[in-house]
Structure formats: C-alpha cells, structure tokens
Amino acid sequence: MTSxxxxxxxxxxxxVEGLFPFVAPDRWRQSFRKITEMPSGQIxxxxxxxxxxxxxLMLLAD
Incomplete structure (x- = not known):
C-alpha cells in the first residue's frame, strides 16, 4: 500500500462523510443528536x- x-x-x-451534511443538513443534525443520546455500548x-x-470489503477488494 503506497502513500x-x-x-x-x-x-x-x-x-462520503461530507455528502450527508451537505445534502440534508437538518436531517444530519437530527441523526447526530439521536446518536449522542444512545448508550456508549450501542455506539x-x-x-x-x-x-x-x-x-x-478491503479483503474482498484485494
């Protein structure tokens, strides 16, 4: 694997991480708020x- x-x-x-907040910022904010309320074990x-x-996926792609 090269740099x-x-x-x-x-x-x-x-x-990929930026698509959801860019396309639907309000829904992303709601989802993020729900995640912060989840127990640590579930996260x-x-x-x-x-x-x-x-x-x-990496093993399958190799």
Missing amino acids: STIILAFALMLI RFFGLAAVLLGLI
Missing part, C-alpha cells in the same frame, strides 16, 4: 460493525 493509496482512501472517506457496537465491514 498515494492511503491519501486516496482518506479523500474518499471525507467525500461502540455500531463502530465495531463499521470497522469489521470495512475490513471485509
């Missing part, structure tokens, strides 16, 4: 699920 690949992956992450579960899904 340009890492930079491209980071850029893609920023694009950790979603974080772990996202990490595992990302790892699986």
